[in-house]
Each structure stands twice: as C-alpha cells, then as structure tokens.
Amino acid sequence: MSQPFHSRAIVLSRENFGEADQYVQFLTQNWGVITVLARSARKSKRRYVGGLDIFCHDDIFLRGDPRERPYLNELSVLNSFPNLRNDLEKMLAAGRAVQWIRRLADMATPMPSVYSLLGQTLAVIEKEPNPDRLELLGLLFKLKLLSSLGLKPRLEACVRCGETESREILFDITGGGAVCRKCSPRELSSLGEVLSEDDRHFLIAGDQLKLTHWDQFEFSREKSSALSRLITQFASYHTHQRLPV
Numbered sequence: 001m002s003q004p005f006h007s008r009a010i011v012l013s014r015e016n017f018g019e020a021d022q023y024v025q026f027l028t029q030n031w032g033v034i035t036v037l038a039r040s041a042r043k044s045k046r047r048y049v050g051g052l053d054i055f056c057h058d059d060i061f062l063r064g065d066p067r068e069r070p071y072l073n074e075l076s077v078l079n080s081f082p083n084l085r086n087d088l089e090k091m092l093a094a095g096r097a098v099q100w101i102r103r104l105a106d107m108a109t110p111m112p113s114v115y116s117l118l119g120q121t122l123a124v125i126e127k128e129p130n131p132d133r134l135e136l137l138g139l140l141f142k143l144k145l146l147s148s149l150g151l152k153p154r155l156e157a158c159v160r161c162g163e164t165e166s167r168e169i170l171f172d173i174t175g176g177g178a179v180c181r182k183c184s185p186r187e188l189s190s191l192g193e194v195l196s197e198d199d200r201h202f203l204i205a206g207d208q209l210k211l212t213h214w215d216q217f218e219f220s221r222e223k224s225s226a227l228s229r230l231i232t233q234f235a236s237y238h239t240h241q242r243l244p245v
C-alpha cells in the first residue's frame with residue numbers, strides 16, 4: 001500500500017459522476033488545482049464529514065498521483081466558513097473569487113501564494129460585518145491574483161514612451177496599462193479610462209497590501225467598484241476568459 005498523499009486544500013467545485021460518486025476540484029497547498037474522485041460522496045455524507053461543499057478548507061488524503069485524478073481517501077475539515085454561508089452577499093463575493101481562480105489558475109502546478117490568497121480572502125469575507133467593504137476586498141483579491149500570475153497591468157510608466165512623471169494618464173486596456181497624455185491620440189479616451197493619481201497609486205500598490213491588516217484599509221465602495229470593473233475588463237481582454245465583475 002502506498003502512503004496517501006496529503007495536503008491542505010479548498011473546494012472550488014464538484015460535479016456528480018455515475019450513481020454515487022463526485023469529482024471534486026480543489027485548490028491545494030501542495031499541487032495547485034487538481035480534481036479528485038470522491039467515491040460514494042452522494043450516498044455517504046458522513047464519510048467526508050461535510051467537507052465537500054464549495055469553499056470548505058480541508059486537510060485531504062489521497063490515493064494515487066495528485067495530477068491523475070486520484071481517489072479521495074479521507075478528509076478533515078479545517079474551516080467550513082459557516083458565517084459566509086448564511087449571507088448571500090458573502091456567498092456571491094466568495095463565489096466570484098473562486099471563479100477567478102478556476103478561470104485563470106486551473107493548473108496542477110504548486111501555487112502557494114494563490115492558495116494562501118484564497119484562504120485569507122475567504123476568512124476575511126467570513127468575518128467582515130460591513131457588506132460595503134466586500135467590493136474593496138474583491139478588488140484587492142483580483143490585484144493580488146493577477147500579480148501572483150504575472151498578469152498585473154503596467155501602470156508605473158507609460159507603456160509607449162516610458163514616461164513616469166505624467167500626472168494625467170489613461171488606462172489603456174488593450175495596450176496593457178498606462179498611456180500618458182503626450183502619447184494618446186485624441187480619440188484614446190474612447191479606448192481607455194482616465195485614472196486619477198489616487199486610483200493609479202492604488203492599482204500599483206494594492207497587491208502589496210497585507211490582508212492581515214485588512215481592518216485598516218479604506219477606499220470607497222464607489223471607487224472600489226469602478227476600479228474592479230476596469231481590472232476585470234483588463235484581465236478578461238488579456239486572458240480571453242469571461243470573468244465575473
């Protein structure tokens with residue numbers, strides 16, 4: 001008998017297979033995103049102790065190579081985020097985060113920073129009492145995820161001339177980042193969006209903010225949601241994925 005493979009993991013999705021089984025997609029700490037077969041998952045809820053619901057944070061033990069659809073031997077639940085499940089806005093916010101990971105990071109490659117990001121994000125959503133702040137959290141999550149995957153927009157300097165001093169810049173979605181006034185033909189405002197200095201700095205530094213200091217961050221819901229839309233358009237354009245806003 002081979003020793004079971006073990007990792008911490010977060011449930012991203014699951015689907016029924018055959019009469020009684022389920023395929024479960026996990027973001028794991030050790031192997032990236034993998035799919036495992038949970039035998040009898042639909043018949044015996046007790047065996048997996050409620051740990052197969054989306055967002056559950058588990059310790060999982062596998063039989064077989066993690067990259068080749070192994071069996072789920074057993075699991076124990078670290079956190080099932082009960083307060084998140086009782087709240088529709090929180091469920092939607094958590095669902096969007098999971099969709100971003102499924103669309104952009106569906107790879108059986110170790111991505112410890114992506115794993116930590118999702119775990120932390122779910123924990124913050126679970127605790128956050130103010131639904132208005134979920135928009136800001138969503139924006140930070142997206143910036144951090146794009147940064148982890150090397151997909152961050154280039155906003156430090158104009159993507160065309162390299163100018164860093166310009167105060168007036170446009171976020172050129174198709175061009176991949178900032179374009180200064182000098183380089184923008186008159187019609188560019190139809191292609192991109194003018195960014196204030198505040199917004200630009202937020203987008204440049206947002207991925208460095210630590211979620212452990214989440215309580216100290218402030219940014220209006222309005223601004224967060226406008227920037228979040230912009231980042232979603234940017235990421236969708238460059239990855240050819242339909243991403244939820």
Ligand SMILES: [Zn+2]
Pocket residue numbers: 158159160161162163179180181182183
């Ligand atoms: Zn320029």
